[in-house]
Every structure is written in C-alpha cells, then in structure tokens.
Amino acid sequence: MKVVVSAPGVVKFFGEHAVVYGTGAIAASIDRRLYVTARLRNNGEVKIAAYDLSTHGVIVTLKPNGEIVVGTDYGKVIPAIAYVRKAIELTREYLGERAGVELEIKSDMPVGAGLGTSAAVSVATVFAYATITGHELEKREIAKLGHRTELTVQGAASPMDTAVATYGGLLYIKPTSSSPIIEPVRKGAELPTVIGYVKRVATTKELVAWVRKLRDKYTKLIDQIIWAIGELVERARVAIEKGELGTVGELMNINHGLLEALGVSDKRLNDMVYAARMAGAIGAKLSGAGGGGCMLALAPNKLKEVAAAIAIANGTPIITELGVEGVRVEKVEK
C-alpha cells in the first residue's frame, strides 16, 4: 500500500518580526508543494528517503532502537530529516501506533529560501504516517502535531507556518497571553504573485536577535515602528478580504520600508523589490526574517515581466498564487 500526501509552502505576507512583539501577522500558502510518499514496512523500521531537501539526495534509516543510519552527507541534510523523525515520533505516540514505514520526500520548493519547507515536511509527514497506518486525523490535530514537531526540533516555533501548511489559504495570527488567535483571511480577489529568492546569509534567530537588540537600545522608537506594522496588518487584512489589490500593494511597499527601518533587509532583497516594482508589480516587500531569503511582488497581469526583472536582479523567481489548498492526500494505492 502506498499513500502520497502533499503540503504547500508558506510565505509571510505581512507583519513578520513585529509579530514577535504581539502584533498581528498574515501568512499565505503558495502553490509549490512538498510530497511525502509513505509505504508500510513490516520490520518496524522507519526508512526516510529525502530528495530535493539538499543539493544531494540522502538516505537515512532510523532503526527501531533509535539509531540513525545516514547514507550520505549527514551534516547538510540532518535539519530536514530531524523534522521527519520528530513528526513520526510524535504521531506514533499520539496514535499509539508503532508501524514501520518507508517515507520518500520530494519537494518542488527550494530549501532554505524561507518558504516553510520545515512546516510542510512536518505537516505532510504527520498526515502521511497517520493515513498509511489507517488513522483519520482532523486538521486541528495535524496542525497541532506539526507545530509540536517544529517546536521540539527548533526549540521555539510560531504555530503559523504549520497552520498554513495544514489549512491552506491565508491566515491571520495574533499572539495573546494564552494561545494565539488564528483566523482565516478570505481572498476577495486572486493574488497573483512572484516570489524572488536569494541565498540567505543570516538565520532567523540572528535576525530576531538583531531586532531585539535594536529595541533594547531604542525602545520607544522601535516600539513605534512595531505598532505601525501592527496597524498596517489590520489594514491589509481588510484590503485582502475586500479584494482591493491596489491597497494591498501599497501596504506591501510600506511594510517593506518598515522592515528596512528594522535593519533586516539587504541589498539583494532591495534590488529584487525595486526591480519588481519597476517591472509593474503593484507592491513588493521582503518576506520572512530577511538577510536574504525571499521577497514577494504582487503582480496582476505582469507575472512574466516581474519574474524576468527579478531574474535580472540576480534572484530566482517563482510565479505563484497565494492562498492555495492545505495538506491533502494526492494518491492512495492499495
């Protein structure tokens, strides 16, 4: 028996960094997906074959005693594998089920570009494992196990990415003193978007720490910038729901400037942002933690022009729609 499950990638649409300090943020699924093919194994072993998750494919075997056997290039691939391993462990525990499985992971997203590969792999693995072992999980349960996977592997994780990978569409998130508010944001119009990405030179952790340091030094000033982003996110949510693309674009531009003020953009991201705007995008901003990684350009009727402009600015363009379907079964073979 074979099951193929897929989960979409995720981009931060509005409010990144500020959300760390309690403002709202909006994230969106993209129509690039990560696929997990699951087969049952009768020896109780978990075997993981991950393709496209690093330059070289790698075979990792997780023995029933917990031992990991890695075929090639351990150092490069262990981060992605860590999510798969943890997702299986948590799902097994949750289901009270210890069947052996063979998982094959393929992705049509670039890894490390800030497109939420770790969330997609966590969510898809949870769902694939449950499905191949004959369990039905609700989305709520998948999102929770996916989030717990990221949380355990990374030490800290917003539930945002795993929620978007699970439910799809666009989600608004706002931290509260207890669990965060997560609400769907319905599109009032299509959101034809070009993602541009470049190699990251700083980690999310470093960039979050940078903003915290800046805020420690200039508390009142940085808080005002954070509040401005918070206000912007609320406006953006309304504009997306009303399908007011011109407003969504303007707010992307303002959000980009505010992230620039927080010091998390860089020359390569700005080059792509300006190239996209000059090629006809109605709004463009960096997306995610910054320091390289990706940017988004909202570009109705200008997708090809904007993609070309991003390529000329030394970025890799991906034409997509924001807010596609979440985790799903692609195929079941008896």
Added chain:
Amino acid sequence: MKVVVSAPGVVKFFGEHAVVYGTGAIAASIDRRLYVTARLRNNGEVKIAAYDLSTHGVIVTLKPNGEIVVGTDYGKVIPAIAYVRKAIELTREYLGERAGVELEIKSDMPVGAGLGTSAAVSVATVFAYATITGHELEKREIAKLGHRTELTVQGAASPMDTAVATYGGLLYIKPTSSSPIIEPVRKGAELPTVIGYVKRVATTKELVAWVRKLRDKYTKLIDQIIWAIGELVERARVAIEKGELGTVGELMNINHGLLEALGVSDKRLNDMVYAARMAGAIGAKLSGAGGGGCMLALAPNKLKEVAAAIAIANGTPIITELGVEGVRVEKVEK
C-alpha cells in the same frame, strides 16, 4: 568697492517629511558654498550675473522700473534669479535703501540636488546687498530676510534652510502653533560625511503631496511612522551632541527605512545608500524630499572608499564635513 559674501549649502540630516506634521528635524550646513560678489552701480540698476546656477551662465538685468532683461535661457534659470531679485527687493525695503548694485553669483554646489542653493543664494544676497551699501545686519535679521525671500518666491518655506545658511552649524527645528523652535545642535565629534546625489525626478511639492495623500488614506499608520521619526530625531540630537557616531549612524539607517516606508525613496537613492554602507559607512540615508536628489553617508576614516562606492552606484559624491560656518564676508575691496 567690492564685497564677496558666501553662505554654505544645507542638507537635511534627520526628520524630513515628518517635520511637515510637527515633529522635530535636524539640518546641517555643508562645506560647499555659494558666493555673491557685490559692486555698487551708480545708475540705480540691479544687474545680476549668475554662474553655476544652471548648465549655462545667464545675465539678468533688473531695470529700476521692475522690468527684467534676461541674456539667455530664461526658463532654466529664472528660479535661482527669482530668489536674488526678491532678496534685493526685501532688503532694499527693510533698509530703506535703493542703491544700484551689480551682483555676481557663483556656487560650488550642484544646483537642484537638494543642497539648499535657494537658501544660500537668498541669505548671501541679503548680506551682500546690506554690506555693499554700508549697513550692518544681525544674523537674526539676515535669517529673517532670507526666509521671507524663500517664502515669497515659493509660496511656502520652512525657516530651516535659511537659518542654517545664516548661522551655520547644525540646527534643530520644531514647528509650534506660533513660530518654530530653532536651536543649535552642538557637535560632540566631527561628522565626516559623503553626500551622493542623482538627478531629481520629482519636486519637493510633489513628494510632500504624495505623503499627504498616503496619510489621508492610512492616517493612523502614517501618523505612527511620523511619530517614530519624531522620536528618532530626539535621539539623534542627543547622540550628535554626545559625539556617539555609532548611534548617529544607526539612526540614519532607521530614518532611511522610515522614509522608504513613506514611499519617497527610489532605486537610485537606495543603490547609493547600500553602496555606501557596503563601503564602510556607519550610517546612510536619503536626505531631503527624495525622488532622487541626495543622500548622506556618515563615513569616518572611509570617506574615499564611500565616495568611490557612490560613484560606482552612478551617483556624484561630495566629501564634506557637516556643520560648518554660516554666512560670512569673504573679502572687502575698497
């Protein structure tokens, strides 16, 4: 008898655009100057020869009956001439003095780059006319007549530029319901700076109108950005006075991002800003209204490297010190 008077150019250091909505701002004189040479004429006529104020020099003769005779290229040069003419008119009126003079105007600043040529020419003309006709004016009086000149010619003008051209140094300005607060900001350390400029593609009026339109649409959001700039200016003032250049540089970077959020930067300015930072500037921002024009890079011990980087980014670099002497008599020949 001949008198040579000079006044410095002016750059906006912090707070541009936000000052329109009542926050503080800081401007600085630069060590590029505009020179007015004045000679008495015994026929009551005012003759103005302006060099370096446009691509071509131009001779304008202002007849006692108010008629203007222009030698060449009226359209291009009339703006600069308009300040000279109005400055003479207002100074004559103020002094009750109608002597004929011949004025020769030279500048070592590029015109239209946002370096305050109109303020320098207004202030220097007032002072030159008063000096050649044997009157002593206090700085307060020069600044006032200079400001009134800009005000009459432009319809609206901040007293900032003319105050800096008069007093020199760095000035903090904050509008109030009556007349604005203007206070000197004393440098705690030298401010070695590279100015980079590119041709402007939008006027100050257009850019101020753009921000107003954005604020009309997103009032709460844009007000928060404006308040953030206001807070930033207060921090910058303290840092300049304490000579904390690292902080001054960081605040320049944040201010640049906030101006980017207001939508007044452009690709060419950003290219220069990033080039300067990568060449070792400790802070860089656009300066003035935006839409092209100029940017500033604070670059202790890196002036040449930063100037080269700005040139490579297609800007014209000017190495300068911020906060030099204001209007002064350079030479008197009997």
